[in-house]
Amino acid sequence: MEILIQQLFNGLTIGSVYALVALGLTLVYGILHIPNFAHGALYMMGGYITLTMMTKFGLHYWLAIFVSIIIVGLIGVLMERFVFHPLREAPPIHDKIAAIGILLFLEAFAQFFWGDEYQSMPTPYGQVVQIMGLTFTMQRILIVVAALVVMILLYLFLKKTFTGATIIAMSQNREGANLVGVNTNKVAMLTFMISGGLAAIAASLSAPINLVFPGMGQLVILKAFVIIILGGMGSIPGAIVGGYILGFSESLGATYISNDYKDIIAFVLLVIILTVKPTGLFSKGGH
Amino acid sequence: MPLLSLKNVSVKYGSFTAVHDVNIQVNQGEIVVLLGSNGAGKSTTFRTISGLSKPSIGEIHFEGKKVNRRSADQIVHLGIGQCPEGRKLFPAMTVHENLRMGAYVLRRKKDEIKHLFDHVYDLFPILNEKRNDAAGSLSGGQQQMLAIGRALMSKPKLMLLDEPSVGLAPLIVEQMFAVIQKINQEGTTILLAEQNANAALKIADKGYVFENGSIVLEGTSEELFANDEVRKAYIGA
Amino acid sequence: MIFLETRNLTKRFGGLVAVNNVDFTIEQGKINAIIGPNGAGKSTFFNLISGFHRPSSGQVIFKGQDISTLPSNKIAELGVARTFQTTNLFEQSTVLDNVIVGHRLRTKSNLADAIFRTPRLKREEAQCREKAMEVLEFVELNNVSDKLVGSLTQEEKKRTAFALALATDPEIVFLDEPAAGVNPDETDGLAELINKMVDKGITVCLIEHKMQMIMKIADKIMVLNYGEKIAEGLPEEIRNNETVIKAYLGGSAIA
Amino acid sequence: MVKVLNKRNIIIALIVFSAVFPLLTENNYLIHIMTSSFIWMIGVYGLNLLAGYTGYLSLAHAGFFAIGAYSLGILTVKAHLNFWLAFLLSLVITGLLGLLVGLISLRTKEHFFAIYTLCLGYIIYLVIDKWEGLTEGVRGLIGIPAPTGIGPIKFETEVSHYYLVLFFLLLVVLIMYRIVHSLSGRTYIAIRNSEDLAQTIGISTMKNKLTVFVLSTLFAGLAGALYASFVRFIGPDIGSISITFDLLTYLLVGGIGTLSGPLVGTLIIVWLSQYLQDFQENRMLIFGPVLTLLIIFYPRGLVGAVSAWNTKRIAKKEQRLSHNTTRIKGEPFIESEIIPDKKVKEG
Amino acid sequence: ACNSTEKKPANTKPAAGGGESKTEEAGTVNIGYTGPLSGPAAFYGERTLNGIKMAAEEINGEGGFEVGGKKFKLNIVSLDDKYLPNEAGANAKRLIQENKTPIIFTPHSGGVFALQVFNQQDKFLIGAYTSEPKVSEVGNELTVRIPPRYDGYLKPFTDYEMEKFGKKIAFLPTASQYGKDWSEKLKAHWEKEGGKVVFNSSIDFAKETDFFTIVTNALKEKPDVLFIGGASEPTAKVAKQARELGFKGGFIVMDQAKVDEMKAVTGSYDLMNGSIGVMPLSESKNSPAIPDFVKKYKEKYGETPGSEAGLNYIGMYIFVEAMKAAGSVDDAEKIQAKMQDGVSNIPDNVRIYQFNKFTGGGFDGELEVAAIEDGKVVPIKVAK
Numbered sequence A: 001m002e003i004l005i006q007q008l009f010n011g012l013t014i015g016s017v018y019a020l021v022a023l024g025l026t027l028v029y030g031i032l033h034i035p036n037f038a039h040g041a042l043y044m045m046g047g048y049i050t051l052t053m054m055t056k057f058g059l060h061y062w063l064a065i066f067v068s069i070i071i072v073g074l075i076g077v078l079m080e081r082f083v084f085h086p087l088r089e090a091p092p093i094h095d096k097i098a099a100i101g102i103l104l105f106l107e108a109f110a111q112f113f114w115g116d117e118y119q120s121m122p123t124p125y126g127q128v129v130q131i132m133g134l135t136f137t138m139q140r141i142l143i144v145v146a147a148l149v150v151m152i153l154l155y156l157f158l159k160k161t162f163t164g165a166t167i168i169a170m171s172q173n174r175e176g177a178n179l180v181g182v183n184t185n186k187v188a189m190l191t192f193m194i195s196g197g198l199a200a201i202a203a204s205l206s207a208p209i210n211l212v213f214p215g216m217g218q219l220v221i222l223k224a225f226v227i228i229i230l231g232g233m234g235s236i237p238g239a240i241v242g243g244y245i246l247g248f249s250e251s252l253g254a255t256y257i258s259n260d261y262k263d264i265i266a267f268v269l270l271v272i273i274l275t276v277k278p279t280g281l282f283s284k285g286g287h
Numbered sequence B: 001m002p003l004l005s006l007k008n009v010s011v012k013y014g015s016f017t018a019v020h021d022v023n024i025q026v027n028q029g030e031i032v033v034l035l036g037s038n039g040a041g042k043s044t045t046f047r048t049i050s051g052l053s054k055p056s057i058g059e060i061h062f063e064g065k066k067v068n069r070r071s072a073d074q075i076v077h078l079g080i081g082q083c084p085e086g087r088k089l090f091p092a093m094t095v096h097e098n099l100r101m102g103a104y105v106l107r108r109k110k111d112e113i114k115h116l117f118d119h120v121y122d123l124f125p126i127l128n129e130k131r132n133d134a135a136g137s138l139s140g141g142q143q144q145m146l147a148i149g150r151a152l153m154s155k156p157k158l159m160l161l162d163e164p165s166v167g168l169a170p171l172i173v174e175q176m177f178a179v180i181q182k183i184n185q186e187g188t189t190i191l192l193a194e195q196n197a198n199a200a201l202k203i204a205d206k207g208y209v210f211e212n213g214s215i216v217l218e219g220t221s222e223e224l225f226a227n228d229e230v231r232k233a234y235i236g237a
Numbered sequence C: 001m002i003f004l005e006t007r008n009l010t011k012r013f014g015g016l017v018a019v020n021n022v023d024f025t026i027e028q029g030k031i032n033a034i035i036g037p038n039g040a041g042k043s044t045f046f047n048l049i050s051g052f053h054r055p056s057s058g059q060v061i062f063k064g065q066d067i068s069t070l071p072s073n074k075i076a077e078l079g080v081a082r083t084f085q086t087t088n089l090f091e092q093s094t095v096l097d098n099v100i101v102g103h104r105l106r107t108k109s110n111l112a113d114a115i116f117r118t119p120r121l122k123r124e125e126a127q128c129r130e131k132a133m134e135v136l137e138f139v140e141l142n143n144v145s146d147k148l149v150g151s152l153t154q155e156e157k158k159r160t161a162f163a164l165a166l167a168t169d170p171e172i173v174f175l176d177e178p179a180a181g182v183n184p185d186e187t188d189g190l191a192e193l194i195n196k197m198v199d200k201g202i203t204v205c206l207i208e209h210k211m212q213m214i215m216k217i218a219d220k221i222m223v224l225n226y227g228e229k230i231a232e233g234l235p236e237e238i239r240n241n242e243t244v245i246k247a248y249l250g251g252s253a254i255a
Numbered sequence D: 001m002v003k004v005l006n007k008r009n010i011i012i013a014l015i016v017f018s019a020v021f022p023l024l025t026e027n028n029y030l031i032h033i034m035t036s037s038f039i040w041m042i043g044v045y046g047l048n049l050l051a052g053y054t055g056y057l058s059l060a061h062a063g064f065f066a067i068g069a070y071s072l073g074i075l076t077v078k079a080h081l082n083f084w085l086a087f088l089l090s091l092v093i094t095g096l097l098g099l100l101v102g103l104i105s106l107r108t109k110e111h112f113f114a115i116y117t118l119c120l121g122y123i124i125y126l127v128i129d130k131w132e133g134l135t136e137g138v139r140g141l142i143g144i145p146a147p148t149g150i151g152p153i154k155f156e157t158e159v160s161h162y163y164l165v166l167f168f169l170l171l172v173v174l175i176m177y178r179i180v181h182s183l184s185g186r187t188y189i190a191i192r193n194s195e196d197l198a199q200t201i202g203i204s205t206m207k208n209k210l211t212v213f214v215l216s217t218l219f220a221g222l223a224g225a226l227y228a229s230f231v232r233f234i235g236p237d238i239g240s241i242s243i244t245f246d247l248l249t250y251l252l253v254g255g256i257g258t259l260s261g262p263l264v265g266t267l268i269i270v271w272l273s274q275y276l277q278d279f280q281e282n283r284m285l286i287f288g289p290v291l292t293l294l295i296i297f298y299p300r301g302l303v304g305a306v307s308a309w310n311t312k313r314i315a316k317k318e319q320r321l322s323h324n325t326t327r328i329k330g331e332p333f334i335e336s337e338i339i340p341d342k343k344v345k346e347g
Numbered sequence E: 001a002c003n004s005t006e007k008k009p010a011n012t013k014p015a016a017g018g019g020e021s022k023t024e025e026a027g028t029v030n031i032g033y034t035g036p037l038s039g040p041a042a043f044y045g046e047r048t049l050n051g052i053k054m055a056a057e058e059i060n061g062e063g064g065f066e067v068g069g070k071k072f073k074l075n076i077v078s079l080d081d082k083y084l085p086n087e088a089g090a091n092a093k094r095l096i097q098e099n100k101t102p103i104i105f106t107p108h109s110g111g112v113f114a115l116q117v118f119n120q121q122d123k124f125l126i127g128a129y130t131s132e133p134k135v136s137e138v139g140n141e142l143t144v145r146i147p148p149r150y151d152g153y154l155k156p157f158t159d160y161e162m163e164k165f166g167k168k169i170a171f172l173p174t175a176s177q178y179g180k181d182w183s184e185k186l187k188a189h190w191e192k193e194g195g196k197v198v199f200n201s202s203i204d205f206a207k208e209t210d211f212f213t214i215v216t217n218a219l220k221e222k223p224d225v226l227f228i229g230g231a232s233e234p235t236a237k238v239a240k241q242a243r244e245l246g247f248k249g250g251f252i253v254m255d256q257a258k259v260d261e262m263k264a265v266t267g268s269y270d271l272m273n274g275s276i277g278v279m280p281l282s283e284s285k286n287s288p289a290i291p292d293f294v295k296k297y298k299e300k301y302g303e304t305p306g307s308e309a310g311l312n313y314i315g316m317y318i319f320v321e322a323m324k325a326a327g328s329v330d331d332a333e334k335i336q337a338k339m340q341d342g343v344s345n346i347p348d349n350v351r352i353y354q355f356n357k358f359t360g361g362g363f364d365g366e367l368e369v370a371a372i373e374d375g376k377v378v379p380i381k382v383a384k
């Protein structure tokens, strides 16, 4: 029983990270119909920038995260401006390849700039907390809570503000949004900004429990894609639920089935769900 | 001073010139109709006025200001609303949300928006009935009404209507033109593209006839109505 | 034997009943028209017959066979062709290429034939091309056969859609608003073409809002409203039907 | 007409060049690289057939490449089958698995299909990685034999291997050429352009898509089997997503949906990355942006760019002959106005 | 074939800045390297390459080495293979054809296997930085395995941990082949000694985002000892998370990980009290050459060298000595025949590992083991 609860918590932690990464991915997909393969690289950049801010500039963890959100958000904006914007009329495959190009570049850049070795990120929340025989570290509790807060804020932003409604409108018809006076370029940039910011948050939260290195984005990106397709591409609740499903299936799968095959479990789960419901759990019919 | 004027405007898609050396003037309070068969360049002209396409040559002035370098969203802020071809609705949003998006430029004026909602629901009671349905689930005609309603929500000084009667039932077409007239009487200037010359000329002050991207004929409604070629091509025997 | 009929045909989308218990028979060799207000369920009715949607209940019987659960390609093979309300064509191909594949369903050659260049493939390729030329001639588009569909005028697109439907060798074609977005002059041309199709022995069923045209060419009209059939009969009868005038035609209908 | 002739000439020139290539150089390394580019080309054709002609972008092709390679490896190394029997069987196995995967994955469309196959590819990779009893896991399969000779022809040397791979490449090109220029090819393009419409004109889209999918996995499997007998050692990494990305890059740089794109793209990138080697780890700093820029400015790859340039030139000529009556459209992929309308209706 | 060219090839740069003017009398020997220099394994590839480069620069700095009365300098030609066997194969072909390299270093078993397909035919030596036993078992004479066999660690590690903590062990090594082979051997030995393996799984550091789940599962079995290992940094994370989850026992650290590198992640040695592993080069007192090497390496590459750099460094020296003994810089077979001389003649000032013998296609030497007690690294005597 204790193990179950401990593993549920572990699943929740990792699921929170997945959900944050997947959210950024699904947002860009939902609004601009770009499957951004470079999203993992943004995540990686987020990790490095927070780390650099802390170690080189001595910023506090939270301040470093804030700077990281801004910088990675801006990288996202640049990507939109210089790559995806010119490609908005092109067939969908081109976005993917362009994104791969960006991915290659950013990884090489990180290797060039920060070196290729593993680095670890210090955290002010290293304390271990024991509650009823269960072990939590502050950092992990922080991940879970922060992810929740970010998701709620994002939800409120999309559902309750006019700007949020604008984003949703644009996801459904870009030209239509343009014609009611929405500056669609701005919204596209904003979307990438948010997406990059989410990646930075996810990386900064999870880096202290793992490591920072050029390939760190690859750990999450494939899973993030699994999640958003599981949840129905472009669906925000889908990304959140999908993130947690994957987190739980990994921790419980590793515990009760097999650690070696736990990744396969997650992917097979996906194949089964999609075989039954080809457009994902939260898709709204049609395409 | 005309409200809107196009001076020697040409528009290209790639190397193909879709609109060639067009001059149009729309005065405050008028209904002006653009006639022309398919592919003549009406929609392109509309897209250009709205800033979705950029003229390769020529100038567009609105209220005396040159606007041809403005982006589409700025144009809406200036007071030009368009109900586009293909409607361009937000299919997964409800009718009500679509209309609210229409009021994007007025988003800080809550009272005014409320007023506009009433106005649009008044014009199109069916939209009120379906206010919580997704726009994508409406029939073609209902969607057309929603598109017009959405354009109205920005309280435009000039409204561009691109073939609002396409695919609509006769009863609805009739209502549609009545609504257009009503909107016009309430003070909105209207530029209308139509195939249905008969109905359009009935409510219009003047018109232009497009052929292969150029204006081949212009005049008051009466003049055009009386023109044999127009009758033959656009009104039917 | 009845040519094509629907029995209690019903389609629900969630809570909405788009087509409600419609019984309709289509007469062979005639022009059967369907009219009705926007959202009445006309296009949905077509979608049900052509296998694009599955009926919620009821049947579609074509020449004695229940086709209500067949996939659309099988229905096409049986001789039922259709066009779409929003002209749906292979935009990036030429007119000829569009129409050539239209006859694909009457051919048997497969991938192996392609790889080994069998005589059957060569024969069938010629056959498809011939068919394509024939129908393009029929719809009077032979002079634009090399153009990309994307560059055609609306009317030419409509004709290409007709040609594509005809290339499948249909016994019956369903045309969804063939004259929408086409000017009156050209509308007459299309009407003429439809008549020509019937003369060739093809049964036509069409949806249209252009009353002038419908009243002129239809042999029989069904009126849908809110998914239900509210009237059926000859153009004369429909024109004067009170219910129809109230629901659809309005006062100055026949302008 | 001129264009067709051109295309044909280019192809003939390429064939002649590749036939005499080993005679032009003593350098085994060049032959080695050429042989491996030929192998990749076969895989890229697999991707091109599916993505370029039916519009379904499969990201599982490295998986099928790996299945082909591992089937051959396991059948020769572990089951000690005769090489050519194993070769044949590895194609059969790839085809059968392709059929299975196609059956489930082709129910999805567009981005869903892409990502769905991405995941399937990853599953294939994981299975290879984890199923140690069969695949030797991360250790990889060692000692895969070179093809055994057929009659007097032996495949031990670099050069003879080169010709063997060239033979299969030419076979694949021929098959592709015939498919593309047949009724089947038209059918696939019709499906790419509009699946709904294809269905309503009586084309069984599922059957056609499945056929193409299986054939395209067969190409990938063939490439994999050739790879295994060429490198003679395989590890799970050959099934990883980065291999799919590589194949895709070759295809897009060359020109998707074109017959010669896979040849051109693979050749250029493979050789380019060899020469960029001198930049060591920093070459991705150049290669990444170059790839992105290429996609932005030449969306239909180099082959597309050349043919666009050709049409433009011809058009100019015609224009000079008969003033501005020719209508030249912009890039053909610009959607017509009708499509967005459809999207509104279908949500 | 002549691998000693008077002029350096156009596309290669000499690794050392040694005076180029003197090359008139000296020949250049090109030494090949193919390994991961980009991608996730780049850090590993770079470290191995650094060791080779450093050795070459030192040798060149002293004016090169003399073979058959002629002076030669070394030139390292390195190519990136992204950790892929086929790329390694292509690189090797290129190195042989364009640079005539008699020796090609590669730091991964996949690359070695790919090279073994043609190295005997094309006559070049593989400097195999891998402990995969199979590379030596296939009977490829021209393969020289650089790292020592790890079997020797089994006994000292097991003895130490069993005595200090107990007989129940959980396995959490890296999912590489290396880690799996290690596990297998350790399992056999541990059980032979009367111990019990209560949990046995591996962690793929290239795919795992968080180790809490698997560590929780391992600790559920109440082990006394954890067997961990892989790249140092993630291994350190595993140890750290095990401590966070309340683990109080000891660690057996596989030889790929170095406790000094792990310390950079855990912050102090305290967290690793009770660990046993290989003596990190920087902490080793076994050879007077080590502090000097560590200092030089640190100056050059800004980090403390581990065995990846150290072993390849000494490996380069051994090859040079073997060339001298063989009297040839290009005949791979002759050089191979003199590998024992190469080992015997390692100059004292570079002898950072105590290699004595060249047997079974690899080097054999004394093993150095260290444990962490009270926050300090203490050497452990290995009984022969």
Ligand SMILES: Nc1ncnc2c1ncn2[C@@H]1O[C@H](COP(=O)(O)OP(=O)(O)OP(=O)(O)O)[C@@H](O)[C@H]1O
Pocket: B013, B016, B018, B036, B037, B038, B039, B040, B041, B042, B043, B044, B045, B085, C150, C151, C152, C154, C181, D329, D330, D334, D335, D336, D337
């Ligand atoms: N995006 C585009 N790319 C290339 N050509 C285009 C594009 N949009 C329109 N055209 C071409 O420009 C010409 C004018 O088209 P436009 O849509 O303005 O005509 P229209 O008068 O609105 O016709 P309709 O009555 O069909 O709406 C046509 O030949 C059309 O094919």
Ligand SMILES: Nc1ncnc2c1ncn2[C@@H]1O[C@H](COP(=O)(O)OP(=O)(O)OP(=O)(O)O)[C@@H](O)[C@H]1O
Pocket: B136, B137, B138, B139, B140, B141, B142, B167, C013, C016, C018, C036, C037, C038, C039, C040, C041, C042, C043, C044, C045, C085
């Ligand atoms: N796929 C669908 N999902 C949900 N509702 C639908 C769907 N297709 C059609 N409807 C609804 O069914 C009703 C009938 O639509 P249909 O398109 O058949 O009307 P129609 O008679 O063709 O109208 P129009 O003349 O405007 O084209 C409408 O209320 C429409 O909103």
Ligand SMILES: CC(C)C[C@H](N)C(=O)O
Pocket: A026, A027, A030, A031, A158, A167, A168, A171, A234, A235, A236, A237
């Ligand atoms: C903004 C979009 C991605 C919204 C998304 N369709 C949702 O489910 O809320």
Ligand SMILES: [Mg+2]
Pocket: B039, B042, B043, B044, B085, B162, B163
């Ligand atoms: Mg138009």
Ligand SMILES: [Mg+2]
Pocket: B140, C042, C043, C044, C085
């Ligand atoms: Mg309809």
